[in-house]
Amino acid sequence: MEKIKVAVVGTGFIGPAHIEALRRLPNIEVVALCEVSEELAQQKAKLLGIPKAMLFEDMLKDKEIQSVHICTPNFLHYSQSKAVLEAGKHVVCEKPLATKIGEAEELVKLADSTGLVNAVHFNLRYYPMVRQMKTMRENGELGDIYSIMGSYLQDWLYLKTDYNWRLEPDKSGDSRAIADIGSHLLDLTEYVTGLKITEVMADFSTVHKSRLKPLKPVETYTGKMLQESDYQEVEINTEDHASVMLRFDNGNKGSATVSQVNAGRKNRLNIEIAGSKSNFEWCSEKPNELWIGKRESPNQHLMKDPSLFTPEAAGLISFPGGHNEGFPDTSKQMFKEVYAAIAEGKQPENPTFPTFADGHRELLICERIIESHKKQTWVKI
Numbered sequence: 562m563e564k565i566k567v568a569v570v571g572t573g574f575i576g577p578a579h580i581e582a583l584r585r586l587p588n589i590e591v592v593a594l595c596e597v598s599e600e601l602a603q604q605k606a607k608l609l610g611i612p613k614a615m616l617f618e619d620m621l622k623d624k625e626i627q628s629v630h631i632c633t634p635n636f637l638h639y640s641q642s643k644a645v646l647e648a649g650k651h652v653v654c655e656k657p658l659a660t661k662i663g664e665a666e667e668l669v670k671l672a673d674s675t676g677l678v679n680a681v682h683f684n685l686r687y688y689p690m691v692r693q694m695k696t697m698r699e700n701g702e703l704g705d706i707y708s709i710m711g712s713y714l715q716d717w718l719y720l721k722t723d724y725n726w727r728l729e730p731d732k733s734g735d736s737r738a739i740a741d742i743g744s745h746l747l748d749l750t751e752y753v754t755g756l757k758i759t760e761v762m763a764d765f766s767t768v769h770k771s772r773l774k775p776l777k778p779v780e781t782y783t784g785k786m787l788q789e790s791d792y793q794e795v796e797i798n799t800e801d802h803a804s805v806m807l808r809f810d811n812g813n814k815g816s817a818t819v820s821q822v823n824a825g826r827k828n829r830l831n832i833e834i835a836g837s838k839s840n841f842e843w844c845s846e847k848p849n850e851l852w853i854g855k856r857e858s859p860n861q862h863l864m865k866d867p868s869l870f871t872p873e874a875a876g877l878i879s880f881p882g883g884h885n886e887g888f889p890d891t892s893k894q895m896f897k898e899v900y901a902a903i904a905e906g907k908q909p910e911n912p913t914f915p916t917f918a919d920g921h922r923e924l925l926i927c928e929r930i931i932e933s934h935k936k937q938t939w940v941k942i
C-alpha cells in the first residue's frame with residue numbers, strides 16, 4: 562500500500578503525541594520533522610526515529626510530503642498553515658488556529674479555495690463517550706437543553722515557578738487559559754449540544770501577577786522539575802482563571818470556568834448538560850464513563866462498550882468494554898477520519914472532523930470573551 566507521507570512541525574508536548582497517533586495508522590508514514598534549527602530537528606528526529614530532519618522552509622519544497630501537522634506555539638499557526646496550503650499540502654493545525662480572528666478568516670478562505678484537507682486538533686471530540694453524548698442528543702435522549710455547566714481545570718501552572726511559552730502574549734496571544742484549554746471546552750460544548758453560543762459575559766483573574774521564568778527552555782508540564790536557582794521574575798498579564806456566563810441560541814443559559822491553577826486537577830474537562838429528558842455529566846479524567854441523571858427513574862452509569870453505543874460512536878472504539886481508551890487514542894481516532902479524506906485528496910463536503918471553519922468559530926468566541934472581560938459587559942458573538 563502506498564503510504565501517505567507526513568511532516569510534523571514542532572516537538573514540544575503535543576508534537577510527539579501527534580507522531581505517536583499517526584504511527585498507529587496503517588496508511589501513514591511520518592517521514593520528516595521540522596524544528597527551529599537544523600541541529601534541534603536532527604536531535605529530535607533521532608530521538609523519535611524519523612528519517613528526515615529539516616527546516617520548515619525546506620520541508621515546503623519536499624514534493625514527497627503530502628500532509629503537515631503544525632504543533633508549534635500559537636503565534637506560528639497562521640503563517641505556517643498558510644505556507645503549507647500555498648505549497649499544496651494538506652494541513653492539521655493545533656488549536657487555536659490563529660491568534661487573530663482576521664488570520665483565521667483568511668485561512669478558512671484559502672483552505673476552501675485550494676480544496677485541500679484542513680483540520681484543527683480539537684481531539685477531545687474523539688473520546689468515544691463524547692461522540693456517544695452527541696449522538697444520544699441527536700436521537701432525542703437528552704430532550705430540550707435547559708442548561709450547560711462546563712469547566713476545564715489544570716494545575717500545571719499552579720506555582721509561581723511554573724512557566725511556559727503560553728504565558729507570553731507574543732507567543733500565545735492576548736488570552737492564555739481561555740485560548741489554550743477554554744478552546745476545547747467551548748468547541749466541545751457546541752459540538753455535543755448542537756447549540757450555538759450567542760452572548761458571553763467574562764471575568765478573568767491573573768492569580769500570579771508575576772512569575773519566575775526559567776533561564777533555560779522548559780516544555781509543557783515539565784516545569785515541575787526545575788530548581789529555585791534557575792529563574793528571573795517577569796510580569797504576567799494573561800488569565801490564570803476565567804469565569805464565563807453563556808447564552809445559547811435556544812434561549813437558555815450556561816457557564817464555563819477555566820483555570821490552570823487548581824491544585825489536584827491535572828487535565829480535567831467536566832461538562833454537565835441538563836435536558837428535559839435526561840442530564841448528562843462527563844469528565845475527561847474518567848473518559849470511559851457517562852453519568853445519566855433521571856428524575857422519574859434510576860440514574861444510569863454508562864461504561865464505554867461498543868455493543869451499547871450508537872454506530873457512529875462505536876466507530877471511535879478500538880477495544881472492548883472495560884479496556885479503557887484515553888487521551889492518546891483521541892488523536893488516533895481523529896486522524897483516521899482526517900486521513901481517510903487525505904487519501905481521497907480533498908476536503909469532504911461535510912467533514913466529520915473539526916476543520917479550519919471550526920477553528921475560526923472557536924477563535925471568534927474566544928475573542929468575544931476577551932472583549933467581554935475587558936469591557937466587563939455582555940458581548941454578542
Ligand code: SOE
Nearest residue numbers: 574575715741742745781828
Ligand atoms: C496545556 O494546557 C495542554 O497541553 C493544552 O495545550 C492541550 O490542548 C490540552 O489537550 C492539554 O493541556
